[in-house]
Amino acid sequence: MLEQYRICQTTGLRVFQSTENLIKANAVVAVIFLAIGGLFGLSIALTRWKAVHLLPADWFYLALTAHGLDVLVVWIVFFEIAVLYFASSVILGCRIATPRWAWAAFALMLIGALVTNVAVLMGNSSVMFTSYVPLKADPSFYVGIILFAVGTLIACFVFFGTLVIAKQEKTYEGSVPLVTFGATVAAIIAVFTLASGAIILIPTLLWSMGYISHIDTLMYRTVWWGFGHSSQQINVAAHISIWYLISAVVLGAKPLSEKVSRFAFLLYVLFLQLASAHHLLVDPGISSTWKVFNTSYAIYLAVLGSMIHGLTVPGQIEAAQRKKGYNNGMFEWLRKAPWGNPAFSGMFISLILFGFLGGISGVVMGVEQINLIIHNTIYVPGHFHATVVAGTTLAFMAVTYLLVPLIFRRALILPGWAKAQPYLFGLGVAGISVFMMGAGTLGVPRRHWDISQADAILPYDFPGAANLMMGLNGMSAILAALGGFMFIVVVVGSILFGKKIDASTEVPIAPPEDARVVGEYGNEDHPAIPGTIALVGVFFVSFILYYFVNWKYLAEVWPLR
Amino acid sequence: MSEENHQEAADSNESERIPFMQQLLDNPFLLLFLGVTIPTIFYIIWGVMEIVTIPIAK
Ligand code: HEM
Numbered sequence: 141m142l143e144q145y146r147i148c149q150t151t152g153l154r155v156f157q158s159t160e161n162l163i164k165a166n167a168v169v170a171v172i173f174l175a176i177g178g179l180f181g182l183s184i185a186l187t188r189w190k191a192v193h194l195l196p197a198d199w200f201y202l203a204l205t206a207h208g209l210d211v212l213v214v215w216i217v218f219f220e221i222a223v224l225y226f227a228s229s230v231i232l233g234c235r236i237a238t239p240r241w242a243w244a245a246f247a248l249m250l251i252g253a254l255v256t257n258v259a260v261l262m263g264n265s266s267v268m269f270t271s272y273v274p275l276k277a278d279p280s281f282y283v284g285i286i287l288f289a290v291g292t293l294i295a296c297f298v299f300f301g302t303l304v305i306a307k308q309e310k311t312y313e314g315s316v317p318l319v320t321f322g323a324t325v326a327a328i329i330a331v332f333t334l335a336s337g338a339i340i341l342i343p344t345l346l347w348s349m350g351y352i353s354h355i356d357t358l359m360y361r362t363v364w365w366g367f368g369h370s371s372q373q374i375n376v377a378a379h380i381s382i383w384y385l386i387s388a389v390v391l392g393a394k395p396l397s398e399k400v401s402r403f404a405f406l407l408y409v410l411f412l413q414l415a416s417a418h419h420l421l422v423d424p425g426i427s428s429t430w431k432v433f434n435t436s437y438a439i440y441l442a443v444l445g446s447m448i449h450g451l452t453v454p455g456q457i458e459a460a461q462r463k464k465g466y467n468n469g470m471f472e473w474l475r476k477a478p479w480g481n482p483a484f485s486g487m488f489i490s491l492i493l494f495g496f497l498g499g500i501s502g503v504v505m506g507v508e509q510i511n512l513i514i515h516n517t518i519y520v521p522g523h524f525h526a527t528v529v530a531g532t533t534l535a536f537m538a539v540t541y542l543l544v545p546l547i548f549r550r551a552l553i554l555p556g557w558a559k560a561q562p563y564l565f566g567l568g569v570a571g572i573s574v575f576m577m578g579a580g581t582l583g584v585p586r587r588h589w590d591i592s593q594a595d596a597i598l599p600y601d602f603p604g605a606a607n608l609m610m611g612l613n614g615m616s617a618i619l620a621a622l623g624g625f626m627f628i629v630v631v632v633g634s635i636l637f638g639k640k641i642d643a644s645t646e647v648p649i650a651p652p653e654d655a656r657v658v659g660e661y662g663n664e665d666h667p668a669i670p671g672t673i674a675l676v677g678v679f680f681v682s683f684i685l686y687y688f689v690n691w692k693y694l695a696e697v698w699p700l701r
Numbered sequence: 702m703s704e705e706n707h708q709e710a711a712d713s714n715e716s717e718r719i720p721f722m723q724q725l726l727d728n729p730f731l732l733l734f735l736g737v738t739i740p741t742i743f744y745i746i747w748g749v750m751e752i753v754t755i756p757i758a759k
């Protein structure tokens with residue numbers, strides 16, 4: 141039986157009907173949970189702002205649990221599944237493997253997400269998304285997460301199956317395009333992630349039901365972070381693939397070197413997941429050898445991978461722009477980039493914030509000694525809002541501005557809002573990241589309801605600067621929430637009410653002729669990228685300075701006298 | 702061997718030899734195998750071994 145497909149007018153890609161429906165369903169659910177989870181985020185940030193202190197304690201921990209789950213797990217993973225189907229079926233131009241299983245995966249994930257959300261909202265599962273034992277949640281909390289994980293695993297295998305079909309039916313020649321390769325890396329990391337999750341959460345479920353009497357806390361934390369951390373590396377692989385995708389579709393940019401970019405992704409496959417150990421850097425009972433091997437020696441190879449992408453993504457944008465004639469000076473290519481196209485601006489802001497805020501802070505705090513300064517302070521959420529919100533979430537938002545015309549075939553409503561959205565959201569998220577990091581450096585703990593410590597036996601006052609930063613964090617949260625709200629309005633509004641696009645309509649934000657490079661293998665010839673090299677230089681100087689500042693700071697915390 | 706012989710040898714080979722790295726990168730299931738075993742050994746198994754060998758307090 142031959143399945144129906146259409147040829148996309150702008151990219152020349154084949155879009156099969158069943159793939160299109162699956163992408164739509166997964167993306168829509170993702171966006172709904174982003175809206176819900178984002179509101180919880182705002183309520184937490186307002187609670188941590190001393191002057192506002194919005195929620196009472198029990199609601200704070202409930203909201204914190206719901207926030208972590210709905211944005212970090214539900215939003216991101218549903219969206220990633222949409223990306224996997226896009227990167228396999230659409231980019232390779234082949235039908236999706238076993239659409240029935242893909243729908244079963246979707247149903248399991250949705251049911252799982254709902255079950256866990258209900259458990260949290262009932263109020264007896266405020267265990268944070270990490271659910272560290274011996275904190276005990278309602279059994280349905282774990283059941284929901286397990287169903288969600290099983291669904292995700294099925295979806296990953298639908299992706300691998302689709303790769304096999306494309307190869308058998310010869311819908312492409314030679315190697316898969318780079319974006320598909322990056323998505324494959326994300327799916328590979330997902331398999332390890334989900335296996336770790338199953339190994340630890342199934343016994344934890346049995347424990348919460350009373351069938352198992354004891355789960356060792358350190359064992360739990362070790363295996364759980366194989367799940368919790370690795371899932372962040374799925375995000376990294378996915379959003380870097382999206383950077384490549386957007387620069388190909390919006391600018392017709394080809395990779396500077398397929399070999400180098402793929403090698404960087406290979407470093408992720410081999411090493412990135414080991415970084416899970418950075419969550420255990422202060423846990424007693426595990427040797428420094430294990431900690432340092434997993435968080436330093438091996439992980440720096442994966443960091444090398446990220447730095448390669450940090451060079452090649454802006455590099456391929458520069459090369460494509462210079463080919464279009466933007467050749468004056470170092471930075472004309474950047475000034476004349478399509479800053480009014482939210483897909484591009486969102487992608488580029490994601491790249492910059494992820495590298496400068498998330499990347500630098502991540503590597504520095506992953507050093508065993510330096511970690512002591514900030515462990516379990518609000519510096520940690522500061523860091524990961526730079527990675528997973530400014531990096532991943534903003535990249536996913538950016539690509540949604542392409543998916544709406546290409547997959548939903550609707551024109552964007554409120555183009556002015558769409559244009560401004562990445563800037564507002566980017567600014568807000570940069571604010572929450574920087575201010576939480578700043579407050580954390582001054583010792584403000586994470587996951588704490590009351591910064592005034594009113595019910596503590598020994599009173600403690602944080603320095604005024606810390607309170608100031610938590611206030612600025614609250615204001616930035618309002619800005620980020622506003623940016624998130626605009627995104628939801630534009631996307632949901634466009635899907636429901638946007639002008640239908642068919643062959644005759646003109647897409648307002650149209651990808652160029654050469655967008656089809658996204659589905660091809662091949663390097664840019666003779667690229668010259670002086671501007672990118674200069675930016676990379678600035679990055680390295682910032683990196684080195686920040687690294688040494690932290691050692692100096694550590695030396696002051698524990699002076700040698 | 703002269704240049705020409707080389708050329709002949711390459712031509713007579715049905716398909717040109719694919720470099721090792723390319724074969725690795727083109728094989729998602731081999732990558733999947735590596736991506737699961739490496740962290741399982743270095744992170745999970747090694748970590749769990751250290752935890753189970755912690756002596757139990759009396
Ligand atoms: C409007 C946007 C957002 C705001 C204002 C916000 C704010 C916050 C704040 C204030 C915290 C609590 C820090 C603490 O007390 O420990 C937090 C935690 C967290 N956020 Fe967000 N956030 C936003 C979006 C996101 C997104 C999009 C993600 C994921 C993609 C995310 C992931 C997390 C996670 C995983 C935690 C940790 C929860 C825990 O400690 O259990 N946030 N966020």
Ligand SMILES: [Cu+2]
Pocket residue numbers: 368369372415416418419
């Ligand atoms: Cu981590």
